[in-house]
Amino acid sequence: MNRWKALTPEAADPQFASTAAQGIDVLGAFRPGEPSLRNRDIAERTGIPRPTVARLAATLIRLGYLRRDPAQKGRYLLGFGLLTLAHPLLASMQIRQMARPLLTQLAREINGAASLVIRDGIDMLYVETARANESLRAHPDIGSTLPMLATAAGRAWLSGASAREREDVLNSLRVKAPEQYAGSIKGAQRALRDFGRLGYCGSDREWRAHSYGFAVPMRQPVNSQLFVFNCGLPAEAGSFQDLARAVPPRLAALVRGLEEMLGLGRDNRHASHG
Template identity: 30%
Template sequence: MTRTRVRPPSRVAGPEATLLTVERGMQVLRAFRCERSAVSNAELVRRTGLSKATVSRLTSTFIQLGFLRHVAGGREFELGTGPLSIGHSFIEASPLVRMANPFLQALADKLNVSVALAIPNGLEMLYICYRTSDRIATLRLGVGSLLPLGTTSIGRAWLWALAPAEQKRLISELKRAAGGRGAALEQSIRESFAELDANGTCAVLGGYQRDAYGVATPLRVGRDGTLMGLSCGNAEVAPNVAQARKRIGPELKKAAVQLEALFAETDGLP
C-alpha cells in the first residue's frame, strides 16, 4: 500500500504572512535614528529582536527598493531616499504640523529654548514638530527624532496622562527593557509623576543628552483627544533645572491650553 506523504501546513500563510513581513520591515526601518549614524545588521538584530536571517533578508529588500543604502566603503546601512519622500509627504499634508510650527517657533524665541510636539512610537516618543530659537545650537534633534519614553520629560508627561491600566502596562514594559535598572527607573518616573500632580509639568536633566534638560506637559489634540507631549528644552553647562522649571513651566502650560484650542477642530493625529 502506497502512503501519500502529507506536507504539514505552514505556520503562517497567506495574508497573515504578508502582514507579519510588513510588521518586521517596519521594525527594521524604525531602528534607524535621526542622528544618521550607520547601522550594521548585527546592531539591527539587537535593536529589533529579530533573527539575523530575517534582518539580512529585509535589509537586502530595502536596498533594492531604495529605502536603505550601503555606506560608502563599508557593509553598514543608512536610510535611503524612500523614507524621506514619505516623511516629506506627511509633513506637507499635515494641517496640524502647518498650524503648530509658527506657534512653536514663537514660543521657542520667547523662552530661548527648543520646543517639541511628540507622539508615542513603541517605547519612544517621536517628534512630529520641532522648532528652536536661533540662539540654540547644542541640541542635535529635529522632526523625526526618537527620544526614550521612560527617561525624558516629554515621555513621562505623556505617560502620566494615560489611563491607569495602560500606564501600568507601559511602566512594566519599560522596567523589563531596563533590566537591572528597572526599579530605579520606575522610582524616577514616579518622582516625575508627583511633580506633574503638583505643577502640571515635569523637568528632567540628562534624559537623552548630557547637560540637556527638558520641561514637559501633556495635551490632548483634536476632536478625538489624541494624547501628545509638549516640551521645552536646552543644553547648557551645569544647567539650573529648578530655575528653568520656574521660568518655563507657566508659559508651557499656557501654550498647551492655547494649542488645544488651536487644534480643537482638527482630526487629532497628524
C-alpha cells in the same frame, strides 16, 4: 530591537506576517549618527540571522527603502523612499502646522528648544521642533526619539494618559527596557505625583547631564493621539528652580491657546481634529 519576537501574542497570530515585521526591524536598526550599516551590524541589533538580513536588504533596496553605500562596499544606507512613506502621515497632522509658529516664538523667548512630541511604543517621538539656541548639545529633530521615563516629555505623556494606557506602557518598559525602568522609575513616579500640583513635568539633567526639560500634555487626545509640548534648555541657562518658575507657565499658555484654537474644551473628551 527585534519587535516581532518581543510581541509574543502577535507573533503567534496566524495573521501576523513575521517577514514584514523583520523587514521593518532591519530599517529600525539604523540610528542617528550611524548612516551606514553592514549585515553583521543589523543582525546583531535585531537578532535576525545574517542570511535573512541579506535577503531582506536586497528586497528593501529594490523597493527604495535601502540603498548601497557607494563609498563602502557591503554597507547599506537608508533609502529616500522612506520619506515618501512618512510624508502623508506628517502632512495629515494639522496640529503640526498650527503649532509650528508658536513653537518658534517660544523657542526664541526662552532661548532654547520647543517641540511637539507623541508616544511611539515605549519611546517619545518628535513630530515638530524649533531651536533658537545653538549651544544646546541635544539637537531635537523630527523623527528622533526620547526615552519615556527620564525625560519631561515622557513623564508628561504618562501624566496625561489614561490609567490603563499608563499601566500598559509601564509594564512594557519593565519588560522591554529593564535598565531604563530601574534607573528612572522613581523620578518618573515623583513627577507623576507632582503633576497635579505643578501642571507640568520636569527633568533636571536626568536624561542629559547638560540639559533641562519641561513638558505639558494636552488635556485630551487629538485623533486618538495624546500630544505633548516640550521645552529643552542648556543647564548653563540658570538654575532648574529659576527656569521652572519662568518656562512652564509660557509652555502651558501655548498649550491652552492651541487647545482653544482647536475647539477643545475640558469636557470634550472625544474631539477629533487633525
